[in-house]
Amino acid sequence: MFENDELTDRELDYLLKQWHAPGAPEGLGRFLLGPPKPWYSRLWTASIRIPLPVAAVMLLLLGFLVVQLRRAELPPAAIENAPLGFKELHPVAEFKPRIIRGASADN
Amino acid sequence: MRPAPEKLFDEHHRAVFGFIYRLTRREDLAEDLTQESFLAYMRSPERFDHRRGSVKTYLFAIARNLVLKQYRDHRAEAPLEEDRLQEADRNFDTALSIAVELAIAALPHLQQEALILFTYEGFTLEEIASVTGSEVGTVKSRLHRARENLKRSLAPYKPVGEPHV
Numbered sequence: 165m166f167e168n169d170e171l172t173d174r175e176l177d178y179l180l181k182q183w184h185a186p187g188a189p190e191g192l193g194r195f196l197l198g199p200p201k202p203w204y205s206r207l208w209t210a211s212i213r214i215p216l217p218v219a220a221v222m223l224l225l226l227g228f229l230v231v232q233l234r235r236a237e238l239p240p241a242a243i244e245n246a247p248l249g250f251k252e253l254h255p256v257a258e259f260k261p262r263i264i265r266g267a268s269a270d271n
Numbered sequence: 272m273r274p275a276p277e278k279l280f281d282e283h284h285r286a287v288f289g290f291i292y293r294l295t296r297r298e299d300l301a302e303d304l305t306q307e308s309f310l311a312y313m314r315s316p317e318r319f320d321h322r323r324g325s326v327k328t329y330l331f332a333i334a335r336n337l338v339l340k341q342y343r344d345h346r347a348e349a350p351l352e353e354d355r356l357q358e359a360d361r362n363f364d365t366a367l368s369i370a371v372e373l374a375i376a377a378l379p380h381l382q383q384e385a386l387i388l389f390t391y392e393g394f395t396l397e398e399i400a401s402v403t404g405s406e407v408g409t410v411k412s413r414l415h416r417a418r419e420n421l422k423r424s425l426a427p428y429k430p431v432g433e434p435h436v
Contacts, residue, residue, distance in 0.1 A: 183368045
């Protein structure tokens with residue numbers, strides 16, 4: 165079945181592949197990492213890496229969307245009656261007080 | 272950036288176990304030393320310097336040192352060749368596997384580890400040099416000598432016809 169000549173590289177590679185090592189035991193990491201956790205527990209600790217430019221663009225888009233959504237939600241009157249700032253206030257040129265009497269004043 | 276221990280373990284524990292098993296040929300020892308290798312990393316992750324190599328080669332270097340320490344402290348505990356030969360006699364299917372195992376075990380240790388890392392773990396010469404702290408040329412020479420030795424010692428098992436590698 166076998167000849168006693170020296171092996172070629174190809175034959176040696178073939179023979180080396182015949183040595184099979186056993187697989188690592190299943191519970192090997194239990195001592196180091198503790199018992200296995202359910203998959204959903206990873207949801208609380210999982211993290212993803214995002215490149216900074218992508219994160220910045222996403223933040224800008226998110227901000228833009230929030231502003232657009234808030235504008236869409238407000239009725240047009242609410243936008244017109246939006247509270248004034250100090251820039252919009254001017255001193256009164258002519259003071260004309262009006263006295264409004266209530267219904268009980270006529271009696 | 273250092274990888275998380277869980278991720279590191281998931282990715283490399285099978286290979287580290289296989290490497291230690293092939294060097295020691297004992298499953299119980301391979302299990303213990305694999306755990307110790309990862310424990311050593313987890314205790315002092317700051318010792319890993321990515322400029323000196325990948326985390327994979329760093330882990331294998333730890334495993335290698337633990338095996339060398341084991342050799343020094345408990346040299347007599349390797350499986351007896353007679354036991355393995357008897358097993359080979361009992362089971363024809365594993366005879367060739369045991370013959371290869373014994374031929375590799377008979378190699379000098381430095382040749383053994385170079386051959387195992389290259390053949391079974393798929394390491395490059397540069398990676399083996401990083402694990403063993405040697406020059407690439409030295410690794411190449413060890414690998415060449417290991418293969419030449421095996422070509423002679425495994426000659427009785429020369430396959431008939433063209434092997435399908």
